[in-house]
Amino acid sequence: MQGFNKYYPPDYDPEKHSSLNAYRGKHALGDRARKIDKGILIVRFELPFNIWCGTCNNHIGMGVRYNAEKKKIGNYYSTPIYSFRCKCHLCDGWFEIETDPKNTRYVVVSGARQKDEEWDPEENGGYAVHETDPNQGPVDPLAALEKSTAAQNHMNNVQIPRIEALQNLSDHYSSDPYAHSQRLRKRFREQKKIDKAREEADEAVKRAYGLPEVLALPADDDEEIRAKAKEAWEQGRQALEERESAKRRKVGVEIGVVPRTPSSLRASGSGGKSSRNSGSSGGGDPVSALRAKILGNTARQSGSLGSLGRLKPPDTKLSRVGLVKRT
Structure with a gap:
């Protein structure tokens, strides 16, 4: 019985016994590993083709399963070669089948023979398949050269670019993702700083000129x-x-004032006194007339304010009802 449950006996020592299987002297594969000391492992093997048993001469169909003894018998370069030894279910005979990595197939070694099932189209009312027509004439060298040129152009224009694209894609996926992420985050940070500076400049322009906040300003570049x-x-x-x-x-x-030119200003500067005198005497200088009008208005306003100051003060009896006597 294999110790697959969680019960550990009292004499089980984890330092001495690596596992319960080792404690009970059992292999992890159970009865399948009863010949593991000889390099044999019991596996479930399915016939890859139809065979004839060499002992009872009975037909065994493809897909019949056996408990076969699997053993490594060699290598084809780095690919191991396995042997499967099975016992016929119709008799007591044994037959052995090996793998053939060179031809990617199985080979019957002993105890049976493989059923020949190659299909011949001529025997079944068909036509033989030939790579070339025997009645065809000699190959045209120009046609062969044309064909080779077309193949070369196809390779240069289609196959090589496709292989380079696949290689670039493979390099992209097999490269360091941390370096890509670091470079991408660095570019994002730089762009974020540029966008932030541009937003601050736009906000300053909007505040200076009283522009609405929702107004989108174009880029400076x-x-x-x-x-x-x-x-x-x-x-x-x-x-x-x-x-x-x-x-x-x-x-x-x-x-009624006409703006004066610099020449008229210089002329008035040289003879300002005479012009003022002529204006005061009733001449036609509009500036003097405007100045006199402004002085008259100012005098009338000052006179009205002086008359208000000379009014009779209010009666003192009115102060009893809450009014304050003016001083």
């Missing part, structure tokens, strides 16, 4: 957008200057 923005800014500045000049002309017309 786009030359076409930059040129369009510069052109639009120039047009806006010209339009603003035109509006301001029109507004100044309109204000000058309303108050």
